[in-house]
Amino acid sequence: MSSDITSTTGRPTIARFGAVNPVFVCVISYTATSEISGLTVAGANPALIKYTSPADAEFLYYGKCKCIDAVPATPDGKPTPALITRTALQKGGIPKFVVDAGAKIKPLIPFASFGLEPGRNISEEKAMDVFAVEQALHHGELVGNELARLSDLVVIGESIPGGTTTALAVLTALGINAKFKVSSSMPDNPHTLKNKVVESALSRNGVKPGSMKSPVDAVAMFGDPMIPSVAGIARGALTAGGKVMLAGGTQMAAVLQVLKLLGTRIHELCIGTTSYVVNDKTSDLTGLANEISAGVPILSCDLHLDESVKPGLRAFSQGYVKEGVGAGGASLAAMLKSNRLTGRKLMKAVEKEYELSIERHG
Amino acid sequence: MSSDITSTTGRPTIARFGAVNPVFVCVISYTATSEISGLTVAGANPALIKYTSPADAEFLYYGKCKCIDAVPATPDGKPTPALITRTALQKGGIPKFVVDAGAKIKPLIPFASFGLEPGRNISEEKAMDVFAVEQALHHGELVGNELARLSDLVVIGESIPGGTTTALAVLTALGINAKFKVSSSMPDNPHTLKNKVVESALSRNGVKPGSMKSPVDAVAMFGDPMIPSVAGIARGALTAGGKVMLAGGTQMAAVLQVLKLLGTRIHELCIGTTSYVVNDKTSDLTGLANEISAGVPILSCDLHLDESVKPGLRAFSQGYVKEGVGAGGASLAAMLKSNRLTGRKLMKAVEKEYELSIERHG
Numbered sequence: 001m002s003s004d005i006t007s008t009t010g011r012p013t014i015a016r017f018g019a020v021n022p023v024f025v026c027v028i029s030y031t032a033t034s035e036i037s038g039l040t041v042a043g044a045n046p047a048l049i050k051y052t053s054p055a056d057a058e059f060l061y062y063g064k065c066k067c068i069d070a071v072p073a074t075p076d077g078k079p080t081p082a083l084i085t086r087t088a089l090q091k092g093g094i095p096k097f098v099v100d101a102g103a104k105i106k107p108l109i110p111f112a113s114f115g116l117e118p119g120r121n122i123s124e125e126k127a128m129d130v131f132a133v134e135q136a137l138h139h140g141e142l143v144g145n146e147l148a149r150l151s152d153l154v155v156i157g158e159s160i161p162g163g164t165t166t167a168l169a170v171l172t173a174l175g176i177n178a179k180f181k182v183s184s185s186m187p188d189n190p191h192t193l194k195n196k197v198v199e200s201a202l203s204r205n206g207v208k209p210g211s212m213k214s215p216v217d218a219v220a221m222f223g224d225p226m227i228p229s230v231a232g233i234a235r236g237a238l239t240a241g242g243k244v245m246l247a248g249g250t251q252m253a254a255v256l257q258v259l260k261l262l263g264t265r266i267h268e269l270c271i272g273t274t275s276y277v278v279n280d281k282t283s284d285l286t287g288l289a290n291e292i293s294a295g296v297p298i299l300s301c302d303l304h305l306d307e308s309v310k311p312g313l314r315a316f317s318q319g320y321v322k323e324g325v326g327a328g329g330a331s332l333a334a335m336l337k338s339n340r341l342t343g344r345k346l347m348k349a350v351e352k353e354y355e356l357s358i359e360r361h362g
Numbered sequence: 363m364s365s366d367i368t369s370t371t372g373r374p375t376i377a378r379f380g381a382v383n384p385v386f387v388c389v390i391s392y393t394a395t396s397e398i399s400g401l402t403v404a405g406a407n408p409a410l411i412k413y414t415s416p417a418d419a420e421f422l423y424y425g426k427c428k429c430i431d432a433v434p435a436t437p438d439g440k441p442t443p444a445l446i447t448r449t450a451l452q453k454g455g456i457p458k459f460v461v462d463a464g465a466k467i468k469p470l471i472p473f474a475s476f477g478l479e480p481g482r483n484i485s486e487e488k489a490m491d492v493f494a495v496e497q498a499l500h501h502g503e504l505v506g507n508e509l510a511r512l513s514d515l516v517v518i519g520e521s522i523p524g525g526t527t528t529a530l531a532v533l534t535a536l537g538i539n540a541k542f543k544v545s546s547s548m549p550d551n552p553h554t555l556k557n558k559v560v561e562s563a564l565s566r567n568g569v570k571p572g573s574m575k576s577p578v579d580a581v582a583m584f585g586d587p588m589i590p591s592v593a594g595i596a597r598g599a600l601t602a603g604g605k606v607m608l609a610g611g612t613q614m615a616a617v618l619q620v621l622k623l624l625g626t627r628i629h630e631l632c633i634g635t636t637s638y639v640v641n642d643k644t645s646d647l648t649g650l651a652n653e654i655s656a657g658v659p660i661l662s663c664d665l666h667l668d669e670s671v672k673p674g675l676r677a678f679s680q681g682y683v684k685e686g687v688g689a690g691g692a693s694l695a696a697m698l699k700s701n702r703l704t705g706r707k708l709m710k711a712v713e714k715e716y717e718l719s720i721e722r723h724g
Contacts, residue, residue: 112459150513
């Protein structure tokens with residue numbers, strides 16, 4: 001097993017999540033909370049934010065985007081982590097499915113729909129209707145249940161710009177102290193802005209930190225459609241006896257809290273991410289996850305992007321982007337499936353895919 | 363292996379399509395051709411035809427329908443074959459996925475969408491745009507490719523009222539003599555009406571039988587969105603090295619012809635259906651399939667519905683319904699996966715499910 005894989009709970013855990021035929025599910029979504037200025041850089045400019053998640057999904061299939069004529073990138077040209085996800089899935093021969101959980105723009109690929117509207121801006125109104133949260137959970141469970149019968153590890157990633165702020169809001173409402181712990185796609189994590197958005201959303205609704213007990217109500221008020229959709233898929237797969245990897249950073253802490261409060265047995269669940277998230281000084285995924293469920297394994301992979309010849313990829317190791325579109329989890333799944341795949345080999349393949357993607361867009 | 367399974371190419375073929383982890387895909391669709399009076403009984407009355415395929419898909423998940431408050435049935439109360447499909451998938455522990463290929467009403471379940479419009483009435487206009495046919499093929503290939511990596515047998519069923527008429531039209535345009543060979547959900551197969559609809563559609567477009575060479579153009583002019591969607595999924599799975607069972611009656615002959623003309627290698631493909639279709643005196647699936655591709659295996663299963671205590675199920679053996687929603691293929695997959703499952707055992711389970719479904723609808 002590659003020494004580029006680390007687990008917060010030791011190496012035996014890594015073997016436990018080894019998989020013969022993992023499957024990757026990418027849940028794309030939207031929250032209008034992302035339109036708050038300064039909150040996210042997932043999109044070259046504010047008007048493009050809504051294209052980020054469908055473009056990520058298209059990139060997984062085609063290595064180029066169809067709904068926009070460019071690789072999704074930050075304003076200063078850091079490429080989408082979908083680049084890593086696509087490469088890892090290809091290297092690992094891992095099948096993928098895309099779930100639309102309220103994306104504002106629909107990708108030009110076949111995707112499963114949960115019939116959800118985009119999430120609303122929590123600084124202005126309720127994020128979702130309660131019935132929509134229930135539908136996301138329910139549809140997710142149905143899909144997760146079927147996938148677990150075909151695959152021994154269901155890896156679930158997400159693409160939703162602005163999602164760490166809604167995750168922070170849900171965690172706060174449900175009594176987890178997540179302030180200054182959620183991650184960011186920028187090295188200068190805008191904690192103050194996120195905290196202000198969350199505090200004002202809670203106080204506008206008369207909610208004190210920790211005063212909510214129902215995960216459904218908390219997600220409806222302060223969350224986004226990604227959270228219950230991923231939770232539903234995970235719950236369905238776990239209930240069917242499958243293993244689940246939540247592939248992402250601190251947003252997955254909100255999913256974990258929802259799963260826990262729904263009474264889901266999470267023994268066969270782990271979080272899978274990049275070393276850049278786990279080692280991030282501006283956030284604390286390990287602390288967050290352990291506060292929710294002590295001992296939950298966090299697997300992470302070192303992709304040696306600091307050694308890349310591509311400045312855009314090196315940036316991932318310097319606090320930019322760091323994770324997204326399940327990049328860390330997809331890399332872990334590929335490395336767990338194919339023992340010969342190391343972080344460095346994957347990095348070299350990502351570099352090639354980066355060049356190809358630029359060529360594809362001409 | 364159950365003696366209730368028969369193959370037109372002998373018993374070794376049956377073993378070849380044996381599967382450890384089959385997956386079932388149900389493609390739901392619509393053609394306005396079904397609105398021609400007298401063409402189909404798939405729907406309790408004409409206004410309900412558009413609910414038939416989404417209701418079938420819902421039935422697979424819930425054992426009841428959500429978009430209509432009844433089990434889909436013919437005007438005189440013959441139940442939907444989804445009853446058999448659901449029971450077989452449950453007995454076999456076979457995972458299922460629903461693909462929406464232009465259903466007019468969307469089912470209240472999670473489903474993958476190929477982004478297609480319902481098919482138009484071929485007696486009045488072109489069935490589909492060429493780009494829509496290409497999109498169905500393309501999206502199908504992407505999905506089939508992923509499924510074949512998870513499963514050793516991709517079983518593809520369909521639910522589209524009126525589909526035998528569009529199948530007849532496509533086959534005729536592409537040079538297959540299918541007149542009086544396509545099946546029907548009624549014992550008194552309305553061949554004359556079907557032939558008239560097809561002949562007038564062809565002559566209105568200046569097309570002589572056999573004069574078309576392009577399967578894409580033929581489907582666009584005379585087909586329905588199910589045909590290229592199923593063909594695409596099959597093609598994707600076959601190209602990825604998987605095995606495919608086209609689960610249905612004579613409509614699958616049109617899919618087979620499209621696959622053949624696209625140059626698909628179909629060595630690992632079979633048609634799977636009920637004995638009621640294969641033995642039907644008013645149609646000729648075996649003749650049709652062999653005219654398209656000599657020696658293509660047709661597997662069929664005897665569910666002993668003639669011995670059922672339920673008149674609605676006995677009717678299936680008396681020329682009514684006979685097949686649909688991949689009932690035959692799902693039954694075959696369940697019997698191939700679990701050697702102890704016989705046609706009679708499955709029939710008894712279907713009877714129980716029938717009772718339960720009536721209870722569920724109160």
